[in-house]
Amino acid sequence: MITCLPQSLCSWDYRLLGTRTGDAGVTFNAISKQGTLTLGHSQYDVRKESILVSRWTLETRGEVMGNAEKISLFRKFQLQTAGPALTLEGAPLSSTYRMIANGREVGTIKKMHPFTRRATIDCSEAINELDQIFAFWIVAMMWREASRD
16 A cells, blocks of 8 residues: 655645555645656656646656546546557545546546545556556545645
């Protein structure tokens, strides 16, 4: 399990504890739906393709490593990376997201309790850490947007 801790009380940037690869973190750009992931000694940029399309790419040194696309008006995303295709699906009336691969649940991303930004990623070993952290970035972005409403 990976524990996701905000860098400060009011921050949406996180440090992630419990990864096998080493230090990990998630940051968001202040005014856009873009940001950065770090895992071990590698850094990845998350870029939104355009203002009109809810599609993000995960890139490192100019190479696209994966993408995520919102596939419904509600809280559902499709992730395509080097691993199995993942669907992120928000649970009804909850901040929890289920990770689904090949029709079965392979993990969850959820807040530790409703009044905190602290969260956990609990996922099958079959899903690599970069995919888990990319999925968390998408979920944290949704939490961030919901907090602004």
